[in-house]
Amino acid sequence: MSDIDTSRLKSFSKLTAKSYNDQKALIKKVLLGRPMQCKSCRKEIQFVAKTTNSAARVRCKAGCTDIELDIG
Numbered sequence: 923m924s925d926i927d928t929s930r931l932k933s934f935s936k937l938t939a940k941s942y943n944d945q946k947a948l949i950k951k952v953l954l955g956r957p958m959q960c961k962s963c964r965k966e967i968q969f970v971a972k973t974t975n976s977a978a979r980v981r982c983k984a985g986c987t988d989i990e991l992d993i994g
């Protein structure tokens with residue numbers, strides 16, 4: 923697993939610095955295999971591998987957390 927290119931996330935200026943950092947930390951932990959819970963629905967957050975139709979992402983089972991990853 924290569925490092926995440928988080929530079930593009932910075933262009934999401936609607937994110938506050940705190941939520942940006944929170945999101946970055948969350949992605950890292952999920953990619954490291956830590957069990958993480960969605961703050962909204964309390965369901966498990968998992969890494970979802972890239973498919974032909976969709977980028978790799980980190981999402982909870984309910985879908986309220988759904989972060990697209992900019993990785994190859």
Ligand SMILES: [Zn+2]
Pocket residue numbers: 960961962963964965982983984985986987
């Ligand atoms: Zn959720």
